[in-house]
Amino acid sequence: MHGFRFSMKSGETGFITAILPVVFILSMNSCSEETTEKRYESIFQSLCSVTIHGRAREADFEAVWKRLREIDGMMNMWDDTSDLSVLNNAAGLVPSRTTPEIIEALSKGLELAVLTAGCYDPTVGPLVKLWGVGTQKARIPAEAGIAEALKLVDWRKVNLDIASSTVALTLPGMVLDFGSMAKGTGAREAGKILVERGVRSALVDVGGCVVAVGSHPTGKPWKIGVQDPSAARGSDIIGYFVGRDIAVATSGIYERTFEEGGRAYHHIMDTSTGRPVKNELVSVSVMVDRSINSDGPPLALLTLGTEVGLALANRLELAAIFLTKDNRIVVSSAAKDVFVLSSNKHTLSAP
Numbered sequence: 001m002h003g004f005r006f007s008m009k010s011g012e013t014g015f016i017t018a019i020l021p022v023v024f025i026l027s028m029n030s031c032s033e034e035t036t037e038k039r040y041e042s043i044f045q046s047l048c049s050v051t052i053h054g055r056a057r058e059a060d061f062e063a064v065w066k067r068l069r070e071i072d073g074m075m076n077m078w079d080d081t082s083d084l085s086v087l088n089n090a091a092g093l094v095p096s097r098t099t100p101e102i103i104e105a106l107s108k109g110l111e112l113a114v115l116t117a118g119c120y121d122p123t124v125g126p127l128v129k130l131w132g133v134g135t136q137k138a139r140i141p142a143e144a145g146i147a148e149a150l151k152l153v154d155w156r157k158v159n160l161d162i163a164s165s166t167v168a169l170t171l172p173g174m175v176l177d178f179g180s181m182a183k184g185t186g187a188r189e190a191g192k193i194l195v196e197r198g199v200r201s202a203l204v205d206v207g208g209c210v211v212a213v214g215s216h217p218t219g220k221p222w223k224i225g226v227q228d229p230s231a232a233r234g235s236d237i238i239g240y241f242v243g244r245d246i247a248v249a250t251s252g253i254y255e256r257t258f259e260e261g262g263r264a265y266h267h268i269m270d271t272s273t274g275r276p277v278k279n280e281l282v283s284v285s286v287m288v289d290r291s292i293n294s295d296g297p298p299l300a301l302l303t304l305g306t307e308v309g310l311a312l313a314n315r316l317e318l319a320a321i322f323l324t325k326d327n328r329i330v331v332s333s334a335a336k337d338v339f340v341l342s343s344n345k346h347t348l349s350a351p
């Protein structure tokens with residue numbers, strides 16, 4: 001799992017420039033000769049933004065939007081015309097050739113499935129569609145429906161052939177869900193495009209997956225704030241990650257929910273019960289190098305719970321923070337020098 005490793009200098013300081021899960025630009029000091037251009041687009045059924053400091057051309061923004069739309073068109077399981085839907089529709093049939101982007105994302109997803117013993121599973125699609133959280137069809141399914149969907153959730157039934165770029169879902173009705181991979185892929189690709197086009201300082205937010213290119217325009221490291229789930233979006237943070245050329249993502253049980261019978265249900269599924277995950281965590285945030293997809297690891301760690309998730313984060317040398325329902329923040333070894341607590345409502349805590 002060396003692909004998730006990164007290094008970061010300790011003791012760096014800078015400006016708070018973004019709040020997760022949605023980027024929120026705060027006031028900052030900058031050199032008078034610096035210019036800042038920001039654009040928004042709706043992609044991945046989310047509001048995405050690109051902020052470029054210094055020289056910015058419309059072509060830079062357009063190149064990013066084009067790439068994000070390409071990835072959304074590949075990885076959206078709700079779109080019947082997507083490349084991912086082509087794979088899902090071929091479940092139980094012959095292997096299907098697909099795009100390099102899907103091959104790479106699926107490879108990482110299966111890697112996380114191995115590391116979490118299936119708690120994270122890219123074949124969770126049948127459960128996600130059954131519950132419909134975040135859609136107008138959200139509901140508590142019948143137990144029989146949950147049982148049937150669970151039979152189709154098994155990452156071990158996916159045959160991935162990287163050499164031939166083919167994927168086979170061996171059980172009819174299996175559904176790959178890249179909800180925890182697509183936005184991170186897009187954010188990473190957007191950062192890559194901007195660097196290739198000569199941009200030296202920029203922020204990209206793809207539905208809460210944030211990529212910070214280079215350094216803040218002052219030359220200091222970026223500070224990427226993590227949203228306080230109990231506060232209005234963009235109004236308060238629990239703390240921030242510090243670094244240059246970084247990617248930060250958060251998975252939380254508060255992001256998509258519905259209520260029924262006086263209880264709230266969220267969108268993160270427990271692959272053993274077929275129901276929303278129930279543990280002590282509210283969210284997990286992870287910081288990695290800009291070249292790495294930040295989207296999958298926080299969800300994988302959240303499904304494991306604090307103790308097991310922390311052990312895995314430490315083994316992989318991931319900078320991760322775990323926010324519990326009683327306002328404790330548990331920090332992995334790699335995050336101790338790159339995460340700063342700023343909230344007086346939360347406390348740093350041992351696992």
